[in-house]
Amino acid sequence: MIPLTDIGQLAERYDLVVVGAGPAGLSAAARAAELGLTVLLADENPAPGGQIYRAVTTTPVKDRAILGEDYWRGADIVARFERSKAAYAPRCTVWALGPDEAEPEIFEIGLSLDGKARMIAASQVILATGAQERPFPIPGWTLPGVMTAGAAQIALKGAGIVPSGPTVIAGCGPLLYLLASQLAAAGADIVAVLDTTPKRNWSKALAAFPDFLRSPYLAKGLKLMAQTRRKLRFVSGVTGLAAKGEGMLASVTVERGGASETITCDTLLLHQGVIPGINLSSAAGCDHLFDAEQHCWVPRLDSWFASSVPGIAIAGDGAGIGGAESAALRGEIAAFDAARRLGRLSKPDRDQQAAPIRAELERRLRGRRFLDLLYKPALQFLAPKDETIVCRCEEVTAGQIRDTALRLGVTGPNQMKAFLRCGMGPCQGRLCGPTVVELISEVRGTSPAETGYYRLRPPVKPVTLTELAALPQTDASVKAVVR
Amino acid sequence: MFRPMRETANAAALNFTFDGRALKGRAGDTVAAALLANGITSCRETPVSGAPRAPYCLMGICFDCLVVIDGVGNRQGCLVPLTDGMAIETQHGRRHVEEVEA
Numbered sequence: 001m002i003p004l005t006d007i008g009q010l011a012e013r014y015d016l017v018v019v020g021a022g023p024a025g026l027s028a029a030a031r032a033a034e035l036g037l038t039v040l041l042a043d044e045n046p047a048p049g050g051q052i053y054r055a056v057t058t059t060p061v062k063d064r065a066i067l068g069e070d071y072w073r074g075a076d077i078v079a080r081f082e083r084s085k086a087a088y089a090p091r092c093t094v095w096a097l098g099p100d101e102a103e104p105e106i107f108e109i110g111l112s113l114d115g116k117a118r119m120i121a122a123s124q125v126i127l128a129t130g131a132q133e134r135p136f137p138i139p140g141w142t143l144p145g146v147m148t149a150g151a152a153q154i155a156l157k158g159a160g161i162v163p164s165g166p167t168v169i170a171g172c173g174p175l176l177y178l179l180a181s182q183l184a185a186a187g188a189d190i191v192a193v194l195d196t197t198p199k200r201n202w203s204k205a206l207a208a209f210p211d212f213l214r215s216p217y218l219a220k221g222l223k224l225m226a227q228t229r230r231k232l233r234f235v236s237g238v239t240g241l242a243a244k245g246e247g248m249l250a251s252v253t254v255e256r257g258g259a260s261e262t263i264t265c266d267t268l269l270l271h272q273g274v275i276p277g278i279n280l281s282s283a284a285g286c287d288h289l290f291d292a293e294q295h296c297w298v299p300r301l302d303s304w305f306a307s308s309v310p311g312i313a314i315a316g317d318g319a320g321i322g323g324a325e326s327a328a329l330r331g332e333i334a335a336f337d338a339a340r341r342l343g344r345l346s347k348p349d350r351d352q353q354a355a356p357i358r359a360e361l362e363r364r365l366r367g368r369r370f371l372d373l374l375y376k377p378a379l380q381f382l383a384p385k386d387e388t389i390v391c392r393c394e395e396v397t398a399g400q401i402r403d404t405a406l407r408l409g410v411t412g413p414n415q416m417k418a419f420l421r422c423g424m425g426p427c428q429g430r431l432c433g434p435t436v437v438e439l440i441s442e443v444r445g446t447s448p449a450e451t452g453y454y455r456l457r458p459p460v461k462p463v464t465l466t467e468l469a470a471l472p473q474t475d476a477s478v479k480a481v482v483r
Numbered sequence: 484m485f486r487p488m489r490e491t492a493n494a495a496a497l498n499f500t501f502d503g504r505a506l507k508g509r510a511g512d513t514v515a516a517a518l519l520a521n522g523i524t525s526c527r528e529t530p531v532s533g534a535p536r537a538p539y540c541l542m543g544i545c546f547d548c549l550v551v552i553d554g555v556g557n558r559q560g561c562l563v564p565l566t567d568g569m570a571i572e573t574q575h576g577r578r579h580v581e582e583v584e585a
Contacts, residue, residue: 012492046562060488060491061492132540142536142539146540147540150541150542157517158513159509159511160492161485161519162485163485164522186488392533392547427546430545431545
């Protein structure tokens with residue numbers, strides 16, 4: 001691995017540019033470099049690992065039992081990448097990806113590092129930008145003291161810090177249990193774990209249960225659940241949540257079985273599963289579709305994780321949620337196909353070399369459907385009460401969105417932007433998009449697939465005017481604005 | 484809001500300021516983590532209502548950890564590694580024309 005610390009060190013062109021240094025990106029970059037491709041791995045974070053293996057080479061957490069063996073497995077993935085000849089640019093943000101105007105079969109990629117921008121070229125691109133936590137809009141979720149559960153995990157892995165006062169964890173999904181057990185082991189004072197899994201999900205999920213019995217998740221998951229339930233106060237069947245406080249979190253109000261309870265806490269950690277992050281893939285023009293079982297937008301991909309834009313593949317959880325182990329395998333498969341597209345690997349060689357990885361991927365994904373069905377969030381946490389802020393950036397409430405959809409007959413999220421500015425703040429809809437779609441769908445009686453999603457455009461991350469102005473200009477672009 | 488775990492690996496101490504107040508961080512921390520570890524409860528005020536906000540996702544997507552770092556506004560604290568001598572300030576609402584001209 002060749003570490004790059006200055007944007008000037010990047011080459012003009014690579015065979016393959018991989019975006020994101022989680023398990024998928026690290027594995028894709030390592031495999032592609034092993035196959036002889038020139039590779040750049042660009043990642044926004046200071047160290048490799050993505051979110052799941054965040055800070056695996058740098059974490060100050062010494063006791064290995066706290067983060068668990070599954071976490072430390074990430075060190076092997078990083079080590080393999082470090083042995084490869086791939087170039088690695090940490091703290092490097094990719095903000096644009098599109099065809100080069102002069103040579104449409106080549107991609108032009110806009111990147112920034114340390115306040116300096118560059119445009120470089122790539123023949124192939126693998127997006128391994130992973131997942132984000134599904135927005136969990138409840139009244140008061142913008143108060144300081146309320147964070148995502150993933151944020152607390154990142155703070156623990158990256159900085160060795162834990163919430164200092166009474167802490168409540170709320171939501172649903174397998175990661176909720178993992179986080180509760182990690183934080184408890186690290187010494188956090190977890191006063192309650194509030195489970196919002198709808199009880200009726202069980203009947204739907206049972207159909208997928210036989211497959212789950214053969215899943216690698218099963219033993220791990222059951223052990224974790226038993227531990228969490230034994231050690232911590234566990235409240236199931238939660239139907240309503242509200243964070244309360246003046247300028248800062250003071251308590252959380254919990255509705256359950258028609259009764260209401262208020263729990264005093266300093267920190268509230270919210271989590272209702274993860275969804276693919278689609279901002280970069282959408283802005284690059286890749287088609288997306290709505291996956292009804294995972295209840296989120298996913299890119300349309302073939303069996304090699306190739307998107308609808310030839311030359312762009314999407315690996316890891318960005319391809320649809322599959323977990324860390326499957327992410328690494330998907331990265332490898334996408335890398336084999338990138339080598340084939342570049343003519344470095346024949347089709348039969350690609351198929352043969354990828355076959356055992358495919359078999360392992362299938363095994364890893366077994367039982368996933370059961371988790372998807374069981375932990376599908378309840379409707380009231382997808383389309384929240386009117387007083388809830390939905391767009392955190394522009395402070396637009398669910399009530400405003402419902403009212404505008406109803407009275408002005410707004411049919412989709414892009415029209416809603418024009419009226420309310422939701423999705424137009426710095427996060428570019430990452431924290432409100434799914435909820436806005438859900439609310440419009442509710443009012444109009446349509447499905448999220450029919451309602452559609454925000455039209456996303458580059459830059460997908462903020463770039464300063466200084467950075468843009470310092471980019472070299474082509475004659476054509478200068479002529480376009482000269483009168 | 485947050486506190487260091489009892490047992491962590493040693494790291495160099497870094498000095499920085501938040502709104503002029505002298506604080507200490509740990510080499511390897513991001514700006515957002517260093518603020519949380521120092522009990523800073525809010526790091527920005529929103530441009531719309533002026534409501535206080537604190538880091539929410541810590542993974543670069545929510546933009547609630549926006550701060551001013553060494554005079555440059557709108558920096559994502561969760562993505563910027565803390566360095567010695569950094570001057571970090573609260574990001575106060577939206578910018579005004581006179582500030583830009585100055």
